[in-house]
Amino acid sequence: ELLETVAKELNNVNVIIKIYMDYNATTPLEPEVIQAITEALRDAWGNPSSNYIAGAKAKAIISRSRENVARMVGGKAEDIIFTSGGTEANNLVLQTAVEYFRRNQRAAERDEGNHNGCTGLPHIITSNVEHDSVKLPAEHLQRDGKAEVTFVPVSKVTACVEVEDIIAAVRPNTCLISVMLANNETGVIMPVQEICQRIKSLNKQREQLRILLHTDAAQALGKIRVDACELGVDYLTIVGHKFYAPRIGALYVNGPGARTPLCPMLFGGGQERNFRPGTENTPMIAGLGKAAELVTSNLPDYESHMRSTKLYLEKRLKAVFKDKIHFNSHYPSSDILPNTCNVSILGPTLQGWRVLSSCTRLLASVGAACHSDSENRPSHILLSCGVPTEVAGNALRLSVGRGTTKEDVDAVVEDLRKTVQLLEEIN
Numbered sequence: 001e002l003l004e005t006v007a008k009e010l011n012n013v014n015v016i017i018k019i020y021m022d023y024n025a026t027t028p029l030e031p032e033v034i035q036a037i038t039e040a041l042r043d044a045w046g047n048p049s050s051n052y053i054a055g056a057k058a059k060a061i062i063s064r065s066r067e068n069v070a071r072m073v074g075g076k077a078e079d080i081i082f083t084s085g086g087t088e089a090n091n092l093v094l095q096t097a098v099e100y101f102r103r104n105q106r107a108a109e110r111d112e113g114n115h116n117g118c119t120g121l122p123h124i125i126t127s128n129v130e131h132d133s134v135k136l137p138a139e140h141l142q143r144d145g146k147a148e149v150t151f152v153p154v155s156k157v158t159a160c161v162e163v164e165d166i167i168a169a170v171r172p173n174t175c176l177i178s179v180m181l182a183n184n185e186t187g188v189i190m191p192v193q194e195i196c197q198r199i200k201s202l203n204k205q206r207e208q209l210r211i212l213l214h215t216d217a218a219q220a221l222g223k224i225r226v227d228a229c230e231l232g233v234d235y236l237t238i239v240g241h242k243f244y245a246p247r248i249g250a251l252y253v254n255g256p257g258a259r260t261p262l263c264p265m266l267f268g269g270g271q272e273r274n275f276r277p278g279t280e281n282t283p284m285i286a287g288l289g290k291a292a293e294l295v296t297s298n299l300p301d302y303e304s305h306m307r308s309t310k311l312y313l314e315k316r317l318k319a320v321f322k323d324k325i326h327f328n329s330h331y332p333s334s335d336i337l338p339n340t341c342n343v344s345i346l347g348p349t350l351q352g353w354r355v356l357s358s359c360t361r362l363l364a365s366v367g368a369a370c371h372s373d374s375e376n377r378p379s380h381i382l383l384s385c386g387v388p389t390e391v392a393g394n395a396l397r398l399s400v401g402r403g404t405t406k407e408d409v410d411a412v413v414e415d416l417r418k419t420v421q422l423l424e425e426i427n
């Protein structure tokens, strides 16, 4: 009798199935990744530094994961340093650059004949559309008088940082250039390889300090092919929770402590060759390694599926909203991530936050998740890319994933259509 009652009640309940389209914010874990984590939790709980079987199991998992992460970015296992995530990796690069400058400055002071340009403060060049984990540490160093920073504005035509503008910003005391590989809101892919080629040529001519090269590849990994050696970077940031791995990260360093400086921010038990000490988080490292293995094996399929799904989404949005739609991720001559669609539905009552909070099925964001407390102000990223204020205020960042289907797209577009109709009727 109880079951019959429940069944009747369920028949009267409209179950609303949400549709996630915020994969640039974070991704769920692949089943194989969860399995790798679970097995490590169960079987490899030992301290990897311990010389008995429980420790050896953990050490073996870490070693295998390091190899898989290295393979995903075209590097060698010894080039991979595990970190807590992308924020730590990015901060480690900026701190290293400042310390690298200081060490050379002290050397030059000791050796009067050495004119390596290390006078005054270290100079860092970055773009004005970086993730906060590059932007804010750079601003902090600048505010604390520990570095000079040039935030090179992206072109308001291409939303890309222009190579010539980066080159023009170089000074004798420039020690680091950090430009993200792909932007998290527009999806625009930056000309990192060309920047690295030009700076490497410049480094050969400079008597001054070598300029170090970093890219935050958080949004690119798992979506497009990323090869650190082909890019020519000294450092490349790896963020697990953007490619179906757990909340852990890594930093690729081209020959850490040898070809490329790496100065630890933490000091402790010697793990990660003293570059990043602390007893290793074996289960999360296991998950990162498995996710990296899946990317290496399946990237063409992932990329192709996301691209076709995103293109279908854009086609459906155009068909339904016609001239009410503005694509904030369409720029002439710029390559865009295959999964990112940043759009604004034009209208005085259609602010992005209002539309998303009124949708019944769509789960997405108006911009970076870490800006979600921006009190509904238009994204500074979009404004920097030349998107007009009233258009940026209506932005919806839609980012599809490996499992997003055309049926999901149809449902989301219908949800948006109904929501826009409702908001325009009531206002």
Ligand SMILES: O=C(O)CC[SeH]
Pocket: 024, 025, 026, 184, 185, 367, 368, 369, 370
């Ligand atoms: O949502 C984003 O774009 C970044 C979150 Se870490």
